[in-house]
Amino acid sequence: MKSIQERLRGSITPVVTPFTDANKVDHDTLKNLINWQIQEGSHGISVTGTTGEPSSLTLDEREAIFRTTVATAAGRVPVLLGSGSTNLDETLRLTHSAEMAGADAVLVIVPYYNRPSQEGLYQYFTTVARSTSLPVVIYNIPGRTATNIEPATVKRICQVADNVIGIKESNRDFEQVTKVLHLMGRGFLVYSGIEALCYPMLTLGGAGHISATANILPRQVADVYNLVVQGEWEKARELHYYLYSLNDALFWETNPGPLKAALGMMGKIRPHLRLPLAPISQEHYQGLEKVLRQYGVLPEEGGSD
Helix, strand or coil: CCEEEEHHHHEEEEECCCECCCCCCHHHHHHHHHHHHHHHCCCCEEECHHCHHHHHHHHHHHHHHHHHHHHHCCCCCEEECCCCCHHHHHHHHHHHHHHHHHEEEEEEEEECCCCCCHHHHHHHHHHHHHCCCCCCCEEEEEHHCCCCCCHHHHHHHHHHHCCCCEEEEECCCCCHHHHHHHHCCCEEEEEEHHHHHHHHHHCCCEEEECCCCHHHHHHHHHHHHHHHHHCCCHHHHHHHCCHHHHCCCCCCCCHHHHHHHHHHHCCCCCCCCCCCCCCCHHHHHHHHHHHHHHCCCCCCCCCCC
């Protein structure tokens, strides 16, 4: 049987959290999304990361999403559950819940708003890692958290917590990525969390990507990784550029606003967001619709649904 380090590679889709018209988590639609992702070739499933609106969910809702996700995936692909919070007790509770639900690993975000020191991050992540037997992936997204976890801090954490197996770098600083892989060795799992950098991350020795775009084009995003593994670098590069227009459009406004609007146009979800997030502007909606038509994911204009 492959180890989790071998299995947790490729395109791990950060699935949105769908809501009903009554603003409740729509578990039936979530199951449909997960099944579609697996059928389309995604290598793994992640929930309640940034794309899943975790800060708008209660702890009970997040735990219920964990259970639905693990049960639906049913071992077909690995499941990476977002268990991080800015509150340590909440993170410990959610990490325990993820373990009880049967997760393959947890994704733990650098605490946001507090702007902790590197020493604070070291103590925080070692505390979380020591609380669980699950593999832990650090989630570094400085644009959201206002704090960057430094490569030297990652190494310190891993020296005392050997279940910390990787990091999701939603970070445009490729010098940092190179430093992480240099310090940790190329077996350390580094994922791109920046859509336009998925292919470049693989050239540095990355383990894959956790890309919002995979919610729309799961097979193509997975194929960026598949082609690289097959040594088809030029084809992977062309696919990288093919995806760029959609990658760009999905971030015209704060994620997952444009993404949920797109999935709504595709008939995959009800495109509801929870406040303080609001629907995207009409201008961006119309522009996004044009982009989606270019990729052939919407019915032809004038045709039937």
